[in-house]
Amino acid sequence: MEILVCVKRVPNTGQTSVDSSGQLSSANAQHILNPYDEYAVEQALQIKDQIPDAKITIITMGSADSEEVIRSALSFGGDGAILLSDPAFENLDTFHTSLVLAKAVEKFGKADVVICGNKAIDADTWQIPPQLAAHLNWPQILFVKKVEAVSGESIKAQRTTDDGYDLVESQFPVLISVIKEIGEPRLPSLKGKMNAKKVQIETWDKAALGLGDEVAAEKSFVKMAKYDKLEKSIDGKVFEGEAPQVVEQFLKALEDDKVL
Amino acid sequence: MNYFLTEQQEAIQEVARQVANDVIKPIRAKYDESAEFPWEAVKGMKEADLFGVYIPEEYGGMGGGILDLVIAVEELSRACGGVSLSLAATALGVIPIMLYGTEEQKKKYIPECASGDKLAAFGITEPTAGSDAGGIISTATEDGDHFILNGTKQWITNGEVAEVYTTVFMTDRQKGARGATAFIVEKGTPGFSFGKHYDKMGIRASATTELVFEDCKVPKENMLGKRGQGFMVAMKTFDHARPGVAAQALGIAQGALDESLRYAKDRKQFGKSISSFQGLQFMLADMATYIEASRALTYAAAKAIDSGQDRFPKESSMSKLLSSDVAMKVTTDAVQIFGGYGYMKEYPVEKMMRDAKITQIYEGTNQIQRSVIAQNLLKELLKKS
Ligand SMILES: Cc1cc2nc3c(=O)[nH]c(=O)nc-3n(C[C@H](O)[C@H](O)[C@H](O)COP(=O)(O)OP(=O)(O)OC[C@H]3O[C@@H](n4cnc5c(N)ncnc54)[C@H](O)[C@@H]3O)c2cc1C
Ligand SMILES: Cc1cc2nc3c(=O)[nH]c(=O)nc-3n(C[C@H](O)[C@H](O)[C@H](O)COP(=O)(O)OP(=O)(O)OC[C@H]3O[C@@H](n4cnc5c(N)ncnc54)[C@H](O)[C@@H]3O)c2cc1C
Numbered sequence: 001m002e003i004l005v006c007v008k009r010v011p012n013t014g015q016t017s018v019d020s021s022g023q024l025s026s027a028n029a030q031h032i033l034n035p036y037d038e039y040a041v042e043q044a045l046q047i048k049d050q051i052p053d054a055k056i057t058i059i060t061m062g063s064a065d066s067e068e069v070i071r072s073a074l075s076f077g078g079d080g081a082i083l084l085s086d087p088a089f090e091n092l093d094t095f096h097t098s099l100v101l102a103k104a105v106e107k108f109g110k111a112d113v114v115i116c117g118n119k120a121i122d123a124d125t126w127q128i129p130p131q132l133a134a135h136l137n138w139p140q141i142l143f144v145k146k147v148e149a150v151s152g153e154s155i156k157a158q159r160t161t162d163d164g165y166d167l168v169e170s171q172f173p174v175l176i177s178v179i180k181e182i183g184e185p186r187l188p189s190l191k192g193k194m195n196a197k198k199v200q201i202e203t204w205d206k207a208a209l210g211l212g213d214e215v216a217a218e219k220s221f222v223k224m225a226k227y228d229k230l231e232k233s234i235d236g237k238v239f240e241g242e243a244p245q246v247v248e249q250f251l252k253a254l255e256d257d258k259v260l
Numbered sequence: 261m262n263y264f265l266t267e268q269q270e271a272i273q274e275v276a277r278q279v280a281n282d283v284i285k286p287i288r289a290k291y292d293e294s295a296e297f298p299w300e301a302v303k304g305m306k307e308a309d310l311f312g313v314y315i316p317e318e319y320g321g322m323g324g325g326i327l328d329l330v331i332a333v334e335e336l337s338r339a340c341g342g343v344s345l346s347l348a349a350t351a352l353g354v355i356p357i358m359l360y361g362t363e364e365q366k367k368k369y370i371p372e373c374a375s376g377d378k379l380a381a382f383g384i385t386e387p388t389a390g391s392d393a394g395g396i397i398s399t400a401t402e403d404g405d406h407f408i409l410n411g412t413k414q415w416i417t418n419g420e421v422a423e424v425y426t427t428v429f430m431t432d433r434q435k436g437a438r439g440a441t442a443f444i445v446e447k448g449t450p451g452f453s454f455g456k457h458y459d460k461m462g463i464r465a466s467a468t469t470e471l472v473f474e475d476c477k478v479p480k481e482n483m484l485g486k487r488g489q490g491f492m493v494a495m496k497t498f499d500h501a502r503p504g505v506a507a508q509a510l511g512i513a514q515g516a517l518d519e520s521l522r523y524a525k526d527r528k529q530f531g532k533s534i535s536s537f538q539g540l541q542f543m544l545a546d547m548a549t550y551i552e553a554s555r556a557l558t559y560a561a562a563k564a565i566d567s568g569q570d571r572f573p574k575e576s577s578m579s580k581l582l583s584s585d586v587a588m589k590v591t592t593d594a595v596q597i598f599g600g601y602g603y604m605k606e607y608p609v610e611k612m613m614r615d616a617k618i619t620q621i622y623e624g625t626n627q628i629q630r631s632v633i634a635q636n637l638l639k640e641l642l643k644k645s
Binding site: 186187188189190191193194197 | 267268271272274275278279282283304307308309310313322
């Protein structure tokens with residue numbers, strides 16, 4: 001069984017700024033593995049716990065700097081990695097990003113399951129998983145909170161809804177996106193970490209994916225006109241003193257604000 | 261300070277640090293209070309592959325040496341010196357098998373300890389034989405294909421929670437120091453049971469138990485090393501394992517310094533951060549300096565062992581002596597820096613002070629370490645002259 005896990009390198013969102021031209025700048029931010037994608041990796045590992053010969057490949061679209069993030073995803077346990085990198089892939093909208101990913105899934109060829117985190121903390125669009133499934137013309141199960149059963153050819157998963165969940169079964173191939181409820185990501189193990197250092201990362205560019213001029217930032221349907229920093233609307237309150245008094249003051253404040 | 265660790269040693273440090281922070285720190289106060297055995301932390305260390313860092317790959321380990329063990333124990337002890345001991349004491353039980361085991365014994369016992377599926381223990385101390393290990397009175401009597409073990413081992417770390425016990429018994433009392441023999445005893449062997457569970461001052465998350473042998477019959481294949489080599493097995497084991505105790509002490513001390521720095525920065529008295537007072541700054545500077553000195557000595561001793569050099573009891577003892585004395589001093593100072601808060605159980609430093617004390621006592625008290633060091637100095641002098 002072959003599992004592809006889509007991960008993204010994202011800026012630590014607390015450290016981004018808006019530059020003078022109104023564009024978002026993450027130049028000074030530390031970059032990390034999108035925390036939601038840690039759940040995607042964890043889900044893949046949970047499947048591997050049940051089907052030990054399952055192979056996990058990490059895939060990301062991003063700059064050459066993405067190696068560290070790929071290795072950090074691999075350190076939880078993973079067998080291979082693919083980096084999709086090309087100058088033309090910079091600043092793509094979600095439609096074109098998911099198109100690039102879809103071409104990569106097709107080139108990879110053997111994936112039974114593609115697993116995504118349900119969103120990324122930077123752009124927060126939630127669009128890549130459904131668009132990727134659409135480009136591939138694959139079934140999709142989004143917002144999965146639990147995989148109930150998985151076999152060599154199908155998966156049965158709980159898809160979260162507003163008032164509970166749907167139990168959905170799909171044959172392979174299938175795309176799923178997962179949410180936190182699937183379980184806290186395990187810690188990286190020493191074997192995983194050492195293995196992560198050894199895995200060869202394949203790099204595919206535009207040409208390798210058989211893509212032409214249709215992918216380019218200027219072809220994007222969505223363009224970010226301008227970012228604005230939200231003015232802080234409420235100041236937080238700090239209560240100081242001994243614990244019992246602090247709790248009392250805090251409860252009173254909640255009552256005053258009609259929260260309680 | 262850069263110790264030019266290998267890629268794998270750096271990975272051990274990172275993984276162990278994450279286990280310490282994410283798994284051990286949140287539960288250390290609970291197990292200190294209850295003195296129950298922290299199986300959930302053992303599971304975390306096992307899943308992180310930390311139990312096998314010093315064990316050759318052919319026996320299921322990660323192929324490192326004593327320095328790899330030292331690094332893991334140091335990082336884990338930064339969070340809790342009691343929890344980390346379940347791993348370090350397993351090493352104390354496994355090392356004699358690595359050193360003296362037959363191929364069959366190694367294959368049978370080491371891999372399951374390397375994976376962390378089973379814990380191990382080492383037992384020599386008896387009620388009337390502590391520093392004077394040669395005074396043990398437990399006996400192993402030959403009986404056909406077996407030995408019959410009788411006696412009591414006191415204060416054995418990982419007692420009852422371990423599955424594999426390396427122990428030393430008198431086989432030939434009239435031969436004195438050449439009359440002891442080591443054995444591997446499995447939990448569940450008829451006649452082998454557990455007595456008292458000791459209530460301790462510190463490292464309360466570590467199990468310390470009495471081992472009771474009453475006509476316990478073990479097959480001859482369980483003899484470790486040759487008949488009469490028992491004390492040699494024990495001494496060589498301690499030579500290899502003492503940097504592990506040093507690492508435990510080092511980790512406890514580093515943990516106390518970490519806490520002290522943060523606290524000193526935050527705490528205000530006289531309208532200023534207490535870290536601005538020279539009196540405290542000098543304390544912090546001394547703590548950091550002594551810790552770095554013990555780290556340098558401990559890593560150097562571990563490297564000497566890993567280099568395959570023949571005898572290193574002096575260096576090994578020095579690392580344990582210095583690191584444990586430093587840990588006691590640093591943790592006492594940490595409580596001082598925290599003032600009244602440091603004396604309270606809500607803060608972690610009083611526990612660190614209690615935990616540090618044992619490192620001056622077990623695997624040979626620091627008086628015994630000084631004796632070992634001095635004897636070796638004099639031996640070296642004799643050789644030179
Ligand atoms: C929590 C805990 C865990 C332990 N775990 C284990 C274990 O896993 N396996 C195991 O076998 N043992 C274990 N021990 C035993 C430990 O190794 C002994 O406690 C230690 O060797 C000291 O022996 P003792 O306690 O009998 O002290 P004693 O030997 O009675 O010493 C008492 C005092 O006299 C001093 N002294 C003794 N002889 C001399 C001398 N010749 N010169 C100068 N001073 C001397 C000592 O330094 C000490 O200060 C453990 C002990 C504790 C407390
Ligand atoms: C068990 C217990 C019983 C107590 N009983 C009483 C009681 O009955 N009545 C009562 O009133 N209080 C009592 N106290 C409080 C006790 O007197 C204080 O804890 C003590 O005065 C220290 O204050 P602190 O804990 O706030 O430490 P801090 O003043 O915060 O000191 C923290 C550290 O900073 C150092 N420091 C602070 N200022 C300076 C400076 N200018 N220069 C250099 N170093 C500095 C201190 O020496 C210490 O190492 C008790 C405390 C305890 C723990």
